[in-house]
Amino acid sequence: MAKPKLIKERVPTPERPVEERVKSFVEVNLGYDFASAVKEAERCIQCPPEYAPCIKGCPVHINIPGFLKALRENADKPDEAVKNALRVIWNDNTLPAVTGRVCPQEEQCEAPCVMGKVGDPINIGKLERFVADYAREKGIDRELLTEFMAETDGKGRVAVVGAGPAGLTCALELAKMGYKVTIFEALHEAGGVLMYGIPEFRLPKDILKTELDKLEKLGVEVKTNYIVGKTVTIEELLGEYDAVFIGTGAGTPKLLNIPGILLDRIYSANEFLTRVNLMKAYKFPEYDTPIAVGKKVIVIGAGNTAMDAARSALRLGAEVTIAYRRGREDMTARVEEIGHAEEEGVKFEFFLTPVEFIGDENGKVKAVKFEKIRPLEERDKRGKRKIVGTGEYVTLEADTVIIAIGLEPNRILLEESGFKANPDGTLIVDENLMTSIPGVFAGGDAIRGEATVILAMGDGKKAAKAIDEYIKGKKANA
């Protein structure tokens, strides 16, 4: 092979102009076309798979150099190139249109990319997304799906609780191995946070739905409107299935325990985003679900959820300020999304922590009282600067407040089933992701607390392997 020629700068992806995109929920980033995707793929220096740091950085270990090679090997035959690339991706990740969009690549696969040492890392996320999008548009994904269909006779039956990223991945991996899988989902649509949490301008729901079509094609049954713990118990599932996977996430919002929390127009980010994304309240009254957003919105928090809520509120016509108790460099949201929020006109206030919501005579919020915060040099366990109140206060006007300070696991399951859990409600699992109940595995936010989509998918995949081993062992001993 010829000595690789290094191209330091990545091929850019076009984005919709700010003034156009803030008026609607259409996707901001437009992605690569084939020619620019190949050009970007050609920048990869093709580290061998057993060494490639990008593969190690990916929680589901996609053979990244492999799929980039497949793309450029058939640069004159786009359909062929994409089919080969998608096959490589699907071996490890069945939801590339999702992960290519929502993964924090800068902390995962792209962080250790060798090219990043001399210039820009390879734009792996956008290339993954390109492959998935092109394949979907050309129907290539449907053709390829037949290759992944497995014989399901007699291998075993698995129940998956929760149709979010962890559950979907676990179900798809098990289906590819030949298990008969049933997913139980509490809401009326599958997808979990991908459906109710992440807005259309980052992950269009039509695209998500086509990704979810794979479930049916691979023989996975989805039972919506089933609340495990209420509609059916874990014990009953264990009676019917060989194993159970819990991927119920962390969906219960943390609310601030300060005066005024029950005032009108104070939303948890989960309620706000569920109304907007799942119920399409931004299309009210064409859709029946209402949402009340005023002219001045304050979002409390600075994670991805806060960015999503802020940018959604902006698109509903409000002026939006994010208030965060730490500094700019402490924000946990993706760099790309913070950038998008700033471009779109979201304002930021740092080192402020809310102490009271102030209401008007009608019980509507009209202002938030904050205490000013001072950072210390000392760091906490997560490496963040410790902070301390200054005793100084500032009051900001707001007619709507969205609280995005984090989520914790829902306790419905815990109460009903007697799992061993941590004080924060996360399930305790062993190194094979098995819970304290034999045959019941768990992963994603249900065991981690609020984390990322891709870590949940990594858990789903790992659990699928462990479940396979468990069921094989059980059948051998039977």
Next chain:
Amino acid sequence: MPYKILEKKEIAMRNIWYRIHAPHVAKKVQPGQFVIVRAFKNGERIPLTPVMWDRDEGWIVLITFIRGRTTMRMANELKPGDEILNIAGPLGNPAEMEKFGKILAIGAYTGIVEVYPIAKAWQELGNDVTTLHVTFEPMVVLKDELEEAVGRHILETVPIDPNLDFPTNMKNVTKRLTEKVRELLEKEEYDMVFMVGPAGDQRAVFNVVKEFGIPMKSDLHPIMVDGTGMCGACRVTVGGEVKFACIDGPEFDAYQVNWDELIARSGYYTDMEQRAMQEYMKALQGGEQ
């Protein structure tokens, strides 16, 4: 999986009865629990209460009061044989099933349909249950069923005065409610009062019950979206703590509830609810032309 409407009928003015095939709910539901229904593709999720069920045949009965766009659309557009898109449940905690003694179970308006399964189960458990239904004259429901199910069923109706606006008419119901409750509590000794109805009426009745120092439980109806504890739309302050009615309730100790807050919160979307209704009415009229 859609859920088939086996039977639909108007059982009183603005009160619609649906018997629906929903075996997953019918198999598990207990008195006090509810379901979340989404009837249409562009529809919202609304909480409703299974009034009756047959575990073997796999059906539940829901009775809706036509109050806004969704309940109106359901009444207008759904026919027997049609399918409801989503019914999630059962949700919430079952009502406490104990021997409390002599119970006064109150239902204001269509609230009585939620009282029915609980009162019936309490009576079957050996309690002496008196049910009280206060509503407008043309809105009487489940009279025969309650007379059969509990020790005594008292029906108090208030005429709708066409010369008065709706809020004023509703005040007459509140007045009759509080008067009747006072009369009953003065004459007889009750061990517990239970109520389902609008938050304002619940507070009015609670203020009477409180004077007698009798324990009271209330089924609360805050706004809900998911009904599974993941959004907090239904939060209420109970005993000074924030609780989610969908997972911690819907039944709470009336003495612990912050009624003012609850009443304020139930009116949060009134403007948009009216707009949704008007748009729907406009569309209907347009369709008829």
